[in-house]
Amino acid sequence: MSPVKRAFHYFTRKITHSIIMVLTLTAIFILILTVLSATAAGKNYIHQIKLSFSKNITLSSYRSTDVLTCENIKKIADTLGAVNYKCLSNTLPAELLNEAGKPLDVYLKKDILVSAGFEHAGTVRSNSSSEQDELFADGTFELTEGRHLNKNDGGKALIHRNLAEANGLSVGDIIGLDFPGEIVEDLSGDYDTENMDLKGSNVQIVGIFQTAQPAEEASGLELSHLLCENSCFIDMNTYSSFFRSDGSTFFHKVTFTISNSAELENAVNTIQNLDWIDWSACSIWSDIDVYGPAIDALSSLNDLLETGLLLILLVCLLILIIIISYGVKRRKKETGILLALGITPNSIVLQHIIEALLSTVTAILLSIILSGGIVKSGSDYLINTTVNQANENGDASHNDPGILKTNPVFTLASTTIYSAALLETALVTISAIAVSVPFMRKKPNELIKI
Amino acid sequence: MLELKNINFSYNRNSFVLKNLNAAFLPGKVYAILGASGCGKTTLLSILGGLDIPDEGSVLLNGRPINEKELPDYRRKEVAFIFQNFNLIDYLTAEENLNLISTLDALPVLEKVGIDKKLAKQNALKLSGGQQQRVAVARALISDASVLLADEPTGNLDVANADAVTKLLVNYAHNLEDKCVIIVTHSADVANQADVVLKLEGGILK
Numbered sequence: 233m234s235p236v237k238r239a240f241h242y243f244t245r246k247i248t249h250s251i252i253m254v255l256t257l258t259a260i261f262i263l264i265l266t267v268l269s270a271t272a273a274g275k276n277y278i279h280q281i282k283l284s285f286s287k288n289i290t291l292s293s294y295r296s297t298d299v300l301t302c303e304n305i306k307k308i309a310d311t312l313g314a315v316n317y318k319c320l321s322n323t324l325p326a327e328l329l330n331e332a333g334k335p336l337d338v339y340l341k342k343d344i345l346v347s348a349g350f351e352h353a354g355t356v357r358s359n360s361s362s363e364q365d366e367l368f369a370d371g372t373f374e375l376t377e378g379r380h381l382n383k384n385d386g387g388k389a390l391i392h393r394n395l396a397e398a399n400g401l402s403v404g405d406i407i408g409l410d411f412p413g414e415i416v417e418d419l420s421g422d423y424d425t426e427n428m429d430l431k432g433s434n435v436q437i438v439g440i441f442q443t444a445q446p447a448e449e450a451s452g453l454e455l456s457h458l459l460c461e462n463s464c465f466i467d468m469n470t471y472s473s474f475f476r477s478d479g480s481t482f483f484h485k486v487t488f489t490i491s492n493s494a495e496l497e498n499a500v501n502t503i504q505n506l507d508w509i510d511w512s513a514c515s516i517w518s519d520i521d522v523y524g525p526a527i528d529a530l531s532s533l534n535d536l537l538e539t540g541l542l543l544i545l546l547v548c549l550l551i552l553i554i555i556i557s558y559g560v561k562r563r564k565k566e567t568g569i570l571l572a573l574g575i576t577p578n579s580i581v582l583q584h585i586i587e588a589l590l591s592t593v594t595a596i597l598l599s600i601i602l603s604g605g606i607v608k609s610g611s612d613y614l615i616n617t618t619v620n621q622a623n624e625n626g627d628a629s630h631n632d633p634g635i636l637k638t639n640p641v642f643t644l645a646s647t648t649i650y651s652a653a654l655l656e657t658a659l660v661t662i663s664a665i666a667v668s669v670p671f672m673r674k675k676p677n678e679l680i681k682i
Numbered sequence: 683m684l685e686l687k688n689i690n691f692s693y694n695r696n697s698f699v700l701k702n703l704n705a706a707f708l709p710g711k712v713y714a715i716l717g718a719s720g721c722g723k724t725t726l727l728s729i730l731g732g733l734d735i736p737d738e739g740s741v742l743l744n745g746r747p748i749n750e751k752e753l754p755d756y757r758r759k760e761v762a763f764i765f766q767n768f769n770l771i772d773y774l775t776a777e778e779n780l781n782l783i784s785t786l787d788a789l790p791v792l793e794k795v796g797i798d799k800k801l802a803k804q805n806a807l808k809l810s811g812g813q814q815q816r817v818a819v820a821r822a823l824i825s826d827a828s829v830l831l832a833d834e835p836t837g838n839l840d841v842a843n844a845d846a847v848t849k850l851l852v853n854y855a856h857n858l859e860d861k862c863v864i865i866v867t868h869s870a871d872v873a874n875q876a877d878v879v880l881k882l883e884g885g886i887l888k
Binding site for chain 1: 759
């Protein structure tokens with residue numbers, strides 16, 4: 233009789249032992265499957281998050297005018313291989329005066345907050361071309377008279393229609409920009425005002441614009457100098473003269489766009505490794521700052537699961553050895569009889585392996601039926617707990633819960649099942665061999681005790 | 683021919699069960715081994731069957747000593763053992779116990795020992811002691827071993843069945859010229875049917 237037949241008879245007729253083995257192996261398989269599935273789901277979720285990243289990296293430098301010069305911006309873009317970059321408009325608060333030096337009447341509305349020293353202040357914006365400013369580009373503003381500013385202009389400005397009408401100004405008129413003490417104090421929080429030349433300047437109006445579509449309503453109290461109606465634009469050369477004695481142009485903020493959002497992390501590291509950038513005066517921001525804590529938490533979970541899997545396999549191996557050992561020891565006499573009858577040791581070991589594998593196959597089939605619920609619940613619990621904990625620990629002001637609260641799409645991949653089945657089969661085979669082989673070295677009489 | 687040469691065997695170093703034992707067993711003959719309980723008859727049989735290894739001496743088959751590595755082959759091809767406690771495999775039927783060692787049809791052999799088809803299909807442990815013993819005898823008969831070793835093969839049988847089984851064993855040796863049967867027994871009836879009666883006393887076979 234072949235070892236396969238002997239094994240089959242044992243498996244089907246020793247029901248109690250077979251049930252114990254099948255239930256134990258089912259529990260082990262579901263455990264292995266849950267860990268593998270959670271790891272795969274976690275990796276997949278991290279990948280989904282990274283794919284959802286915007287491709288933009290924003291570099292800001294308010295306290296230094298040497299970093300984001302036009303030349304350096306191009307150098308950074310080339311280093312990154314950026315497909316595009318956008319220099320965001322520079323902005324400053326400034327007191328607005330007429331040609332005679334009298335403060336202009338600025339637009340005020342109900343519930344507006346006017347800071348001391350800012351009673352006649354507005355926001356001065358500047359870019360290489362006023363047409364490139366975000367507020368013109370997104371349709372908030374539209375030019376109604378005159379022309380836009382360009383990079384060759386010096387001492388030129390655009391003002392809002394409200395300011396023009398409230399103060400009787402038109403294209404060609406001169407206005408002044410000044411920086412009284414309160415404004416300089418306010419600037420000193422972000423800018424290196426000690427090295428700035430904030431003596432003020434006169435600029436000529438070359439264009440008038442109006443609000444085409446209102447900007448989003450700000451939440452909370454608004455500051456008067458930040459209202460659209462109190463905006464004006466000046467050329468980059470005039471703006472730069474407030475910061476640099478040589479007047480060379482620079483930007484406070486640039487957004488670089490890379491080609492592949494999955495490479496965002498590498499791109500950020502590339503910029504951070506540029507040793508010529510004074511990082512004490514610069515900051516970098518990307519979607520990694522928002523989703524980084526969740527990704528780190530998920531990565532840590534994956535590392536833990538992968539390490540834990542090894543430990544789980546060792547523990548399962550030990551459990552299997554104990555259970556199979558108990559079974560084989562109970563069959564000492566049977567082993568002795570088989571040896572006495574001339575059945576070879578290899579045949580007996582093979583029989584034990586096949587018996588264990590029959591239990592394994594049954595357990596795997598049972599696990600697959602059960603796993604849709606149990607494994608999914610287990611994996612979801614691990615990942616959602618990790619993500620929710622990361623959300624709670626993260627910076628609430630930057631936290632966009634939208635994507636992270638979306639549950640990962642759980643699928644029990646066939647590769648995961650095959651991997652788990654392979655691992656369990658290996659565990660069972662190793663256990664059966666480890667337990668059976670030592671008995672084969674004994675004499676039949678020792679086992680039968682005749 | 684099966685020989686024992688200068689066999690010494692002990693379960694502990696202080697007392698030898700078998701001392702410098704020499705014996706030869708020829709094919710075509712039935713040997714009965716008698717002796718007091720605990721004198722080492724079963725031990726002698728287990729050494730002959732390759733189930734134990736003597737401390738000293740050797741077992742020779744047709745003049746060639748059997749070394750330890752050859753024991754599995756020896757047990758499978760050359761000897762068949764009938765155990766005193768039957769030692770059937772508990773999760774197999776009577777028929778399947780015979781199929782363990784032979785691909786021949788087990789039912790005719792079982793019928794010879796008085797086990798019908800219905801009993802043959804039953805789980806071995808569900809049979810009575812006497813039925814199990816007959817299955818054990820059948821298991822030895824179905825093998826083509828040149829040496830059949832039987833340890834009290836009629837111990838659990840009634841007179842009629844015991845006689846029938848003894849006849850089977852005797853015929854096994856006499857009708858198949860290259861077979862040898864060695865029986866350990868307390869039964870005078872069995873001993874009377876043997877060709878050679880040996881007595882084990884003081885570790886020596888006389």
